[in-house]
Amino acid sequence: MKTNVVPLILACLGLLITGCSSLNRTLATQEAAVTQFHDQYNSGKADAIWDAAHARFQGATEKAAFVTYLQGVKTKLGKATSTANIDRRMSTANEKIMAYLSQETLFEHGKGVETFTILMEGERAVLVAYNVQSKVLAAK
Secondary structure (H helix, E strand, C coil): CHHHHHHHHHHHHHHHHHHHHHHHHHHHHHHHHHHHHHHHHHCCCHHHHHHHCCHHHHHHCCHHHHHHHHHHHHHHHCCEEEEEEEEEEEEEECCEEEEEEEEEEEECCEEEEEEEEEEEECCEEEEEEEEEECHHHHCC
């Protein structure tokens, strides 16, 4: 009886390690997507952000409106200089992983809280939604 338990324990440990490795890869991919977003934002490439976004993102706002919005954010807040995770939640449905990231971001002219909704499509992280809240944006 004891000999049957050892292979089962080893199999469970293998699944746990594989699952953790996959999760770490997913987290790293999401963080790389946010870094790429900030690089493109800082370079004034809002159109590239929109072009690479998910069809749901593109269906929610016209490209010109998004570009104008992001240019307005950059005018008021300036470039993103650093960011730190506040919250991260993930959900799965139909074998797809959706991540909800909240980050406190320091910009040249103030700070804000950015929220990213990212869909994992295989090994690729695709932007589904983006929002930024800041007192600087609310000020006239």
